[in-house]
Amino acid sequence: MSDDRGRQQVEEPEEWQRLDPRNLLLDPVKALGQFLVPAVIALVGLSARNDGLPWWSLPVVVLGAIAFGVLPWLTTGWRITDTQFQKRTGLLNRTTSTAPLDRVRSVDLEASLLHRVLGLAKVQIGTGVDDDRITLDAVSRERAAGLRAHLLARRQVAVPAPAGAPHELDDGSGEANGPAVSAPAPETLLAAVDWSWLRFAPFSLGRLVLLAGLVGLLGQFGEDLPFLDEEHLTDGWRWVTSFAVWLVAAVVLVAGLVLWVLVAVTGYVVQWWDMRLTRGQGSLHLTAGLFTTRSISVEETRVRGVELREPVLLRLVGGGELSTLATGVGSEGVTRILPPCPRPVCVGVGDDVLGAPGRLTTDLTPHGPLARRRSHVRQALTVLDLALLSVLPVVLLDVAWLGWWLPVAVVVVGLPLAAVVAEASYRHLGHALDPTHLTVGHAQVARLRTVLETDGIIGWVLTESWFQRRLGLADLVATTAAGAEKVLLRDVPRDRAIALADTATPGVLTAWTA
Amino acid sequence: MGAWKTRGMTQAPATPPPAGLREPAHQVSPRAVGYWRIAATIPSAVVAVLVVGGYVVWWLTEGRPSWWALVLAGLVLVVLVVYPVVMPPVRYRVHRWEVTDTAIHTRAGWITISSRIAPLSRVQTVDSRQGALMRLFRLASLTVTTASAAGPITIDCLDAEQARELVATLTAITGASEGDAT
Numbered sequence: 001m002s003d004d005r006g007r008q009q010v011e012e013p014e015e016w017q018r019l020d021p022r023n024l025l026l027d028p029v030k031a032l033g034q035f036l037v038p039a040v041i042a043l044v045g046l047s048a049r050n051d052g053l054p055w056w057s058l059p060v061v062v063l064g065a066i067a068f069g070v071l072p073w074l075t076t077g078w079r080i081t082d083t084q085f086q087k088r089t090g091l092l093n094r095t096t097s098t099a100p101l102d103r104v105r106s107v108d109l110e111a112s113l114l115h116r117v118l119g120l121a122k123v124q125i126g127t128g129v130d131d132d133r134i135t136l137d138a139v140s141r142e143r144a145a146g147l148r149a150h151l152l153a154r155r156q157v158a159v160p161a162p163a164g165a166p167h168e169l170d171d172g173s174g175e176a177n178g179p180a181v182s183a184p185a186p187e188t189l190l191a192a193v194d195w196s197w198l199r200f201a202p203f204s205l206g207r208l209v210l211l212a213g214l215v216g217l218l219g220q221f222g223e224d225l226p227f228l229d230e231e232h233l234t235d236g237w238r239w240v241t242s243f244a245v246w247l248v249a250a251v252v253l254v255a256g257l258v259l260w261v262l263v264a265v266t267g268y269v270v271q272w273w274d275m276r277l278t279r280g281q282g283s284l285h286l287t288a289g290l291f292t293t294r295s296i297s298v299e300e301t302r303v304r305g306v307e308l309r310e311p312v313l314l315r316l317v318g319g320g321e322l323s324t325l326a327t328g329v330g331s332e333g334v335t336r337i338l339p340p341c342p343r344p345v346c347v348g349v350g351d352d353v354l355g356a357p358g359r360l361t362t363d364l365t366p367h368g369p370l371a372r373r374r375s376h377v378r379q380a381l382t383v384l385d386l387a388l389l390s391v392l393p394v395v396l397l398d399v400a401w402l403g404w405w406l407p408v409a410v411v412v413v414g415l416p417l418a419a420v421v422a423e424a425s426y427r428h429l430g431h432a433l434d435p436t437h438l439t440v441g442h443a444q445v446a447r448l449r450t451v452l453e454t455d456g457i458i459g460w461v462l463t464e465s466w467f468q469r470r471l472g473l474a475d476l477v478a479t480t481a482a483g484a485e486k487v488l489l490r491d492v493p494r495d496r497a498i499a500l501a502d503t504a505t506p507g508v509l510t511a512w513t514a
Numbered sequence: 515m516g517a518w519k520t521r522g523m524t525q526a527p528a529t530p531p532p533a534g535l536r537e538p539a540h541q542v543s544p545r546a547v548g549y550w551r552i553a554a555t556i557p558s559a560v561v562a563v564l565v566v567g568g569y570v571v572w573w574l575t576e577g578r579p580s581w582w583a584l585v586l587a588g589l590v591l592v593v594l595v596v597y598p599v600v601m602p603p604v605r606y607r608v609h610r611w612e613v614t615d616t617a618i619h620t621r622a623g624w625i626t627i628s629s630r631i632a633p634l635s636r637v638q639t640v641d642s643r644q645g646a647l648m649r650l651f652r653l654a655s656l657t658v659t660t661a662s663a664a665g666p667i668t669i670d671c672l673d674a675e676q677a678r679e680l681v682a683t684l685t686a687i688t689g690a691s692e693g694d695a696t
Contacts, residue, residue: 327661459632459665462535466625479632481661498534501631508633511614512536 016077016088020140022118027069029114078136085125085151087134097134103127105302105327106283107148109295111141116293123147152281152297187280191338191349193272193288200319200340201268202261205311211263272339277349284324284353286337298335302326304456304482305437306350307334308360310447314340322346324353325452325483334483350451354437359451364430364441370471371491372426379422383414431489431500438478438504440487450487454504456480462497476501535629538612538619546609546671549651550602558594565590611669613684618658620667630667636660637688642681644674656680 071091078087085104088096106126115121120138127133139147240248273290284303287295305325314320322338337353338346351357387407428443438457442448461477468474468491476489476497489497502509569587572579579587605624612619619631637658644654654677657668672680 458636458660458662459630459667461628461630461664463626463628469627477664479660479662479665485662486664495534505633508617508631509535511612511617512538512619512631513534 016079019073019076019078019136020120020138020143021073022120022140023073023138024070026114026118026120026138027072028066030069080150085134087136099125099127099134101151104151105299106297107151108297109144109148109293111293113291116291121145125151148297152283152299187278187285189276189278190284190352191275191277191345193275193339194341194345197339197341197345198265198268200314200317200342201264203311203313203317203319204264204268204321204340205313207264207267208260211260268339275339277337279352284337286335288339296335298324298326300353302482303353304480305450305452306353306360307451307483308343308346308350308449310343312445315447318343320346322350323483325450325456325480327456327481354451359432359434359437359439360449362432362439364432364439366426366430367473367489367491368493370473370493371429372423374467374471374473374491375426375429376419376422379418379425380415383411383418386414387411429490431492433500433504438487438500440489442488442490450483452478452480452482452487456482457505460501460505460508461486462494462501464494478504538610538621540611541606542609542611542669542671543651543653543673543676544606545651545653545673547602547606549648549653549671550605551598553647554598554601558598562591562594565594609670613680615687618667618684620669622668622670630665632658632660632665632667634684634687637684640681640684640688642677644677649674654678656684658684 072089075091076087076089078085080086080101083101085099085101086096087098088094104125104127106124108124108126109121110124111121115138118138119141121141121144122138123136123144125134125136136144136147270290272288275286275288278285279300282301283297283299285295285297287293303324303326307323307325309321309323310319311321319340320343321336321340323334323336325334338349347360350360354360387410390407390410393406425443428441428447428449430441432439433454436454438452438454440450440452442450457478457480459479461479463475463477464473472494473491474494474497476492478487478489478501479485480487489500492500498509498513502513565587569579569583572583601624605622608621608624608627610621613634616635617631617633618637619629621627621629638661639659641657641659642654643657648654648671651671652674653671654674655668655670656672656677657666659666669677669680
């Protein structure tokens with residue numbers, strides 16, 4: 001119903017429309033936020049040098065922020081013509097971005113806490129070109145939803161999904177003829193967050209960066225904290241060392257772990273609150289978020305494949321992460337559609353998205369004993385490199401106490417570890433090809449399985465190093481516009497690589513294989 | 515004009531044809547060897563001068579450098595001399611290209627060799643590039659890009675005239691294909 005209202009609004013004649021007036025509240029606050037850190041730093045710097053601030057500093061900052069907020073609102077306009085979505089910005093340099101309506105691939109809505117308080121949403125419109133997404137920040141929530149429905153509906157009329165596209169071969173649960181129907185089909189729920197998945201949060205290290213950033217920040221401001229001077233520190237150290245060292249270490253460890261679990265779980269809840277993955281109108285829709293709600297739609301014909309990621313820690317507890325590889329959905333094109341969750345859930349949703357079961361679990365053709373040898377050699381060389389590096393401080397800095405046992409220790413500990421990693425990495429190395437999809441297994445630290453539609457392969461790169469040529473192996477890269485834009489098959493026997501490429505993209509290699 | 519074609523196609527294959535995938539038919543302009551040599555000599559010379567200069571300063575101020583430092587410098591100098599001598603002819607023998615009505619195939623490299631193939635229906639842009647030094651040698655490079663950042667295909671150092679014609683041909687072929695090539 002809100003869709004209908006929105007549609008009426010956006011189908012009004014082709015005059016330039018402003019962003020929502022509530023932007024006048026939003027932008028200055030946002031600009032102030034952006035200015036806050038540099039401004040505070042500058043002010044602190046100034047006040048440290050002279051005593052006291054110049055009286056005009058505060059109004060300047062505030063006025064600047066307001067100006068930066070009001071200007072975009074005054075100068076930004078958007079409209080929909082019969083064929084194009086247009087947006088113009090800029091005061092002196094006017095830029096007009098346009099997107100042909102039939103090229104619109106994704107319409108994403110995002111609302112930060114601030115947006116939500118004001119009833120606004122940010123609209124991002126993606127076309128086939130990855131980097132150029134048109135952003136409207138911000139329009140009212142109803143209008144954003146209407147705009148999305150309108151644009152996606154237009155796109156559907158313009159580009160009917162090709163018959164027999166793999167995603168239509170369905171599990172027979174009723175939405176099999178999805179993209180072709182003109183009436184909006186009911187959305188099918190593919191996955192919703194299950195709070196028992198929270199147990200995977202601490203095993204996903206993505207947020208470690210956040211924690212590191214926090215520690216770094218503390219370190220920076222730490223210098224100015226009054227109690228952090230040398231006297232206090234030595235006192236503190238003496239106090240600490242009066243306990244047993246192992247006790248101190250244990251306390252630090254436990255505190256670190258508790259902090260980590262806290263950060264990980266909080267992050268998980270904030271990011272994936274009320275996560276729903278649905279399919280309808282020929283698109284996948286993902287909505288999630290506690291404070292900032294994101295709503296991402298990807299046209300299914302644009303989804304060229306999926307990637308199942310199992311980082312070491314997550315694998316230990318039987319979890320995984322699932323992403324889609326799509327074209328035209330912003331940088332990288334890899335969209336995580338599930339939080340860290342049990343592997344069977346990832347596999348199930350992956351099968352749903354791909355339209356046929358089994359590709360994420362099927363056995364892969366291994367690359368053979370030579371590939372295994374190269375895997376071992378590569379890991380062993382890494383260890384030797386590390387050993388050489390550890391020689392450097394001994395030679396250059398003349399650190400006598402370090403002694404020669406350091407490189408020896410690196411080798412003794414490293415080599416068995418390298419053998420284990422190499423073997424594990426080889427075990428998961430492999431590929432499989434069916435009439436519509438190429439499946440590739442790859443493992444270094446994380447275990448990856450990538451399934452790519454062969455239709456989405458737009459070229460091949462066959463790379464042979466000097467050592468690989470002696471073994472008759474090659475690295476085969478399938479290039480694609482989706483996801484990370486390439487899929488690597490490492491150390492495939494050369495002839496098999498060529499046969500594989502020839503089968504996957506019939507006709508492309510024919511001139512050179514005959 | 516037809517000269518390059520005959521030359522490219524009649525020349526005996528310098529490396530044995532790999533099983534499975536025939537090598538592309540044409541070689542680039544033979545002037546590429548000279549160009550690559552000059553282009554490699556300039557940075558080599560600069561680095562060599564810097565290294566020798568650094569060592570002379572070291573010798574004058576700190577006394578004779580230790581033996582391993584001298585050996586290291588010697589090795590670096592040998593590499594700097596050998597690279598411009600050895601690389602260009604090898605690279606010339608390896609670098610081959612061919613364009614059919616449906617696909618483009620190149621092979622390039624000298625120690626690590628990569629073959630790149632893309633269907634012309636997926637080609638998005640055809641660029642040619644000619645640096646100042648290349649103009650001196652009447653050479654031009656041609657790059658064909660697809661919608662994948664991993665997939666640009668470059669034919670390095672074609673005869674400039676030939677590059678121009680090839681750009682026209684490729685533009686005509688790719689302009690005719692439908693869709694947005696992703």
